[in-house]
Amino acid sequence: MSYPITQSFVVPSTLLQRLLWRLLVGNVVLRLCFALFGYLGDRPGILMMAGVGFIIYGGVYLLLKCHWWGWGIVLASLEWVLQVRTWVLEWGWESDFQLLLLLLSPFMLLLDFVPLRRRTGLAALPVAAYLFFFATLHNVQPVLAFDHTVLGFLNLLNLLILVGMTAWMVYCFAQNSIQEKVRAEQLSVSRAQLVANLSHELKTPIAAILTTAQSMLRYERSSDKYKQALRLCERNSRSMSQLIRRMLDLSKAGSDAWTPDLKLIDPRDLLSASIDLHTPLANDDGVDLLLVCKGEQSIETDTDLLLIMVNNLLGNAIRYTPRDKAVIIRFIPATTNRPASISVCDEGPGIRPEILPHIFDAFYQDDKIRSRKSSINSNYGLGLALTAELAERLGIKIDVDSSPGEGARFHLILPAPPLTSIPPKASQPIDN
Numbered sequence: 001m002s003y004p005i006t007q008s009f010v011v012p013s014t015l016l017q018r019l020l021w022r023l024l025v026g027n028v029v030l031r032l033c034f035a036l037f038g039y040l041g042d043r044p045g046i047l048m049m050a051g052v053g054f055i056i057y058g059g060v061y062l063l064l065k066c067h068w069w070g071w072g073i074v075l076a077s078l079e080w081v082l083q084v085r086t087w088v089l090e091w092g093w094e095s096d097f098q099l100l101l102l103l104l105s106p107f108m109l110l111l112d113f114v115p116l117r118r119r120t121g122l123a124a125l126p127v128a129a130y131l132f133f134f135a136t137l138h139n140v141q142p143v144l145a146f147d148h149t150v151l152g153f154l155n156l157l158n159l160l161i162l163v164g165m166t167a168w169m170v171y172c173f174a175q176n177s178i179q180e181k182v183r184a185e186q187l188s189v190s191r192a193q194l195v196a197n198l199s200h201e202l203k204t205p206i207a208a209i210l211t212t213a214q215s216m217l218r219y220e221r222s223s224d225k226y227k228q229a230l231r232l233c234e235r236n237s238r239s240m241s242q243l244i245r246r247m248l249d250l251s252k253a254g255s256d257a258w259t260p261d262l263k264l265i266d267p268r269d270l271l272s273a274s275i276d277l278h279t280p281l282a283n284d285d286g287v288d289l290l291l292v293c294k295g296e297q298s299i300e301t302d303t304d305l306l307l308i309m310v311n312n313l314l315g316n317a318i319r320y321t322p323r324d325k326a327v328i329i330r331f332i333p334a335t336t337n338r339p340a341s342i343s344v345c346d347e348g349p350g351i352r353p354e355i356l357p358h359i360f361d362a363f364y365q366d367d368k369i370r371s372r373k374s375s376i377n378s379n380y381g382l383g384l385a386l387t388a389e390l391a392e393r394l395g396i397k398i399d400v401d402s403s404p405g406e407g408a409r410f411h412l413i414l415p416a417p418p419l420t421s422i423p424p425k426a427s428q429p430i431d432n
Contacts, residue, residue, distance in 0.1 A: 012113040019172045049086045053079050081129045092142030095154040101126050110173050205236040211280035260302035267331045268293050274310045286323035295333035305390045312383035313344040313410045320348030342412040351402040360388040
């Protein structure tokens with residue numbers, strides 16, 4: 001199957017783009033030197049070819065500015081062929097400048113952003129041009145007749161240019177290969193992290209769906225109870241779908257290129273959604289969930305990512321809270337002296353001071369305080385690491401207040417966007 005040439009060229013690496021621009025500038029400077037030689041030596045043929053070369057390089061410049069890299073390379077190669085032909089006509093084959101023409105062949109083979117079949121065809125063009133010139137110009141007498149001393153100087157100049165350009169190309173492409181290797185390793189790590197994060201984040205909604213289904217199948221329920229359970233399963237399924245989409249978006253975009261989807265939201269709705277998601281798990285563990293909102297105020301944030309953070313903190317709080325104890329989620333609105341914050345407080349065993357600096361490290365776990373519930377629920381030490389990463393992306397500060405035997409309190413200090421009042425809504429405990 002054949003493909004149009006415009007579709008076979010993709011965007012080259014940044015290093016290769018710089019190399020192409022430098023080659024363009026170098027060839028223009030070389031053309032200027034020969035144009036000056038033609039002007040001072042009254043060589044109209046050289047001046048005419050220089051004018052043709054400048055027109056071609058103008059087209060190459062426009063193509064590269066429009067990011068049509070493939071066509072720019074082809075046109076620049078055509079000009080290089082014409083330039084070498086001019087040198088041969090002026091100084092003859094003995095000057096050995098035709099070797100620079102053959103340098104185009106390995107250069108074309110190094111263009112890794114071009115498909116191999118197209119690359120091979122491009123590399124054959126300079127060889128074909130060399131053979132054509134050899135057949136048509138080999139017996140043509142050069143315009144300028146030089147003695148052996150000048151020809152030796154031209155050969156040395158040609159050799160220096162050839163070696164210098166070859167070494168420069170090898171260096172540039174070696175650097176490009178190193179960068180590609182580093183980029184591939186980073187991509188591999190990013191994919192592994194994506195799989196780990198998705199696996200961690202999908203545990204909670206899947207466990208909620210499974211717990212709800214098992215509870216509904218255990219005893220006969222009223223139709224309203226079944227509808228409520230189906231709505232919970234539907235909401236968790238939608239949450240999983242949205243979570244997968246956002247995690248894929250985060251993996252595609254680097255932290256520099258990614259921008260959050262900021263919206264004004266009611267934080268009580270977000271916290272209520274997190275509590276609804278964890279209610280079946282809290283019921284199984286005998287843990288009460290309490291929502292406390294001390295004021296009515298909207299916040300500007302990325303809803304999906306903030307919900308992931310709250311879910312991670314709430315899931316950890318439930319995991320480490322003993323039966324018949326409570327987990328409190330608290331929203332404190334912003335004031336003139338204090339930004340808004342969301343707190344998740346548990347009554348678990350707490351965190352030892354020497355452990356606090358490491359709790360946001362990926363895969364880190366403190367075996368001394370891990371409960372039997374955390375072992376059953378396959379805690380991999382990813383939730384807080386992902387929470388810290390998302391907090392950095394959203395400009396949220398995380399404060400941790402904990403001591404052994406007194407539980408843990410995680411505070412999400414939100415950035416200070418424009419504040420908007422919302423209608424009052426009564427804060428109330430969530431009855432499990």
